[in-house]
Amino acid sequence: MTAVPERPREPDLTNALARVREVTEAHVVRTDREAAFPVEALDEMRRTGLLGLLVPVEYGGLGGTVRDLVVAAQSLSRGDMSVGMIFAMHCQQTAAVVRYADDRLRKELLPRIAAGEVYLASVTTEAGKGGHLLTARARLAGTADRLEIDRFAPIVTGGAYADGFLITMRGPGDAADTDVSLVYADREQVEVTGSGDWDPMGMRASHSVPLRLAGSVPGHHVVGAPGRFREIAGTVFGPLAHVGWSAVWLGTAAGALSRVLGLLRSPAGRERFDLGSELLLTRLSRARQRLDTVHALLAHTVEVVESGEDLSRPSRQLLLNSLKITASEECLAAVDGLVEAVGLRHGYLKDSPTRLELALRDLRSAALNYSNDRLHLADGRLALLDRGVTFA
Structure with missing residues (x-):
């Protein structure tokens, strides 16, 4: 078991996220270059209690919701997509324990997760x-x-x-x-x-x-019941994967856009770029439009997931899959467009403060993370079951 650094937990989500992001920023270049796990960011998640975000308060956790998971995953991914993904997947595992483990395992494990002792x-x-x-x-x-x-x-x-x-x-x-x-x-x-x-x-x-x-x-x-993982996958693993991953991808692309805008509005950026250029403004508009589209679809999907209604219905499965496919494609396209917008120096080179090159490489994995092709096949079959074309 990894030792937990002795430091008071900070229950405020905003402050906790800010602290983890600060640590992430200090190490992101090195962890990418060396393909090294972000141990320092994980240690800060332990200290702040973030690992216990979805653990109920009665077990010492923060008692967070799916909406809190989305906010946190987006925030962490603005600095480093790997950190956001590590966190989102841990929360997916935690949610399965909360909902399906028996009382004995919940009492043994959940307080340890809340205390930062267990990363899943x-x-x-x-x-x-x-x-x-x-x-x-x-x-x-x-x-x-x-x-x-x-x-x-x-x-x-x-x-x-x-x-x-x-x-x-x-x-x-x-x-x-x-x-x-x-x-x-x-x-x-x-x-x-x-x-x-x-x-x-x-x-x-x-x-x-x-x-x-x-x-x-x-x-x-x-x-859960032996042999009944399908139920867990349908109610927790699948929905939280698609919601959590999409939040991570959106946060990564939003962070990239924010850094580009910071560059353009800086004194050096104003000298280098023509902020009145119709081509530049159009490319910025398209990037923002893509992210707003993903954000709206994500917000709607979170409402459906939190409603407690049956997620196995074809219209809801189609929505969850559509979120994953759309987020993976549109966030990558938004960052790719930003590379075109700012050009070789700040779009393609590794030493640019925009870190577009890193965001582009990271987001290329999104369509492969449970293949979009596989989801399209599933959606085709689901579409045949929904003759009325209903919407979740």
Whole structure:
């Protein structure tokens, strides 16, 4: 378990986010260059209690909502998309524990998350199954009281630095590959072995390395009913992934636009750029329009998710998928347009204060993070089920 620095927690969300962003800014160039996990930013999330944003107050958390998650993810991603993604995915895991873990596991785990002791990583990828979230190949073994885990995952965001893991695994015996359970393992309960390097084009600080986890956990560490991960995916994992990721991408693009506007309005920028240029103004307008479109779609989707209504209906599944697809495409397009707007020196070179080059590399991963092609196929089938073309 990672040691928690001794420092009073700051319950105010705005101040906590400002502190994490300050630390992030001090290290973002290095963590990108070295493909290094942002340990300093994570430590500040621990100190401020941000890791407990979605933990209910009765367990010592901040009692935040999905709307708070969106605000926080956007804010953190303005400085570094990797930091925002690490945080959003941790919150997705936390929400699954809050909603589906039994009383014993909630009492054991949630106060530790709230205290900053546990950063959660997601172990859902698996070699040979592509991006199929609702299937698993590795089987659980053991008894009802003690479960044996032996699991390899080709991508685990922040896994080398996680204090706990939520792992998807196939049921024991002759269970079908769709009989998937979600299991929590504390880092002290499993042997964690890295098996590869992480040297990607973007999202370099996310440190999404391959890992093997082997060990055993108590039977009550199954989150939700055994074999019922599909329900968790439909109510928590899927919705919070699409909402959280979209907030991260929007924050990244908004941060890029803000830095460009700061450059243009600075004394040096006014000398270098013609602020009356119709081409420049048009490109700025298009970038802002794209971000406002994503922001509006995100705000509407959050309302639907927070309404408590059945998210499995075709119109709501279509909305969630549309948010992910639209945000991934429009945020990247907005930053790409800004590169054109400010040109080679401030759009393409790594040493520009706009950091457009970093934002562009990071956002290129968005369409690949659960492939847009896969979502379009799902949406085509869902559209056939909604003859009336209803809207969520």
